[in-house]
Amino acid sequence: MAFRKKPDRRLIKSKATSVDGIHFKSRLEAFMYGLLKENKINFSYEGESFQLSPSFVFNNDYFARLSSGKGDFINRGHKKINSMSYKPDFIIKKDGYYAVIETKGLPTEPFNMRMKLFKRLIEEQNIQCDVFVPQTQKECVRTMELILQKYGN
Numbered sequence: 028m029a030f031r032k033k034p035d036r037r038l039i040k041s042k043a044t045s046v047d048g049i050h051f052k053s054r055l056e057a058f059m060y061g062l063l064k065e066n067k068i069n070f071s072y073e074g075e076s077f078q079l080s081p082s083f084v085f086n087n088d089y090f091a092r093l094s095s096g097k098g099d100f101i102n103r104g105h106k107k108i109n110s111m112s113y114k115p116d117f118i119i120k121k122d123g124y125y126a127v128i129e130t131k132g133l134p135t136e137p138f139n140m141r142m143k144l145f146k147r148l149i150e151e152q153n154i155q156c157d158v159f160v161p162q163t164q165k166e167c168v169r170t171m172e173l174i175l176q177k178y179g180n
Contacts (some may be wrong), residue, residue, distance in 0.1 A: 055130040079144040088114040126157040
């Protein structure tokens with residue numbers, strides 16, 4: 028009798044899709060877009076980027092391989108480190124209401140780090156902003172309900 032292993036859901040990649048001429052990175056993004064459009068919510072898709080960390084020069088020795096794990100173990104220090112930014116999927120701004128929606132089927136460790144830095148940024152800058160990270164269509168629907176309660180229509 029052959030043993031069949033269940034598929035590892037962490038390995039499922041999102042499927043890009045297009046709606047109304049807009050190219051979304053996932054079907055979950057497209058679903059959220061549909062909800063926002065259907066409820067006549069004004070929003071921008073990937074319309075704003077937030078700088079989480081400025082670029083800087085690292086003036087110390089740093090011995091490592093390339094971040095891919097390839098290459099030689101050599102000194103990679105004394106170089107410019109690029110800035111780190113975050114571009115949410117959707118941004119809503121209306122009459123003092125501000126919200127960010129990041130549809131994320133399966134959050135990755137880099138995403139979790141960026142989100143922590145983003146939350147710190149909005150706290151430090153005293154920005155009043157609701158943040159939603161729906162992972163399923165059901166959570167997208169709930170996100171829409173919560174936004175409509177605050178946003179009005």
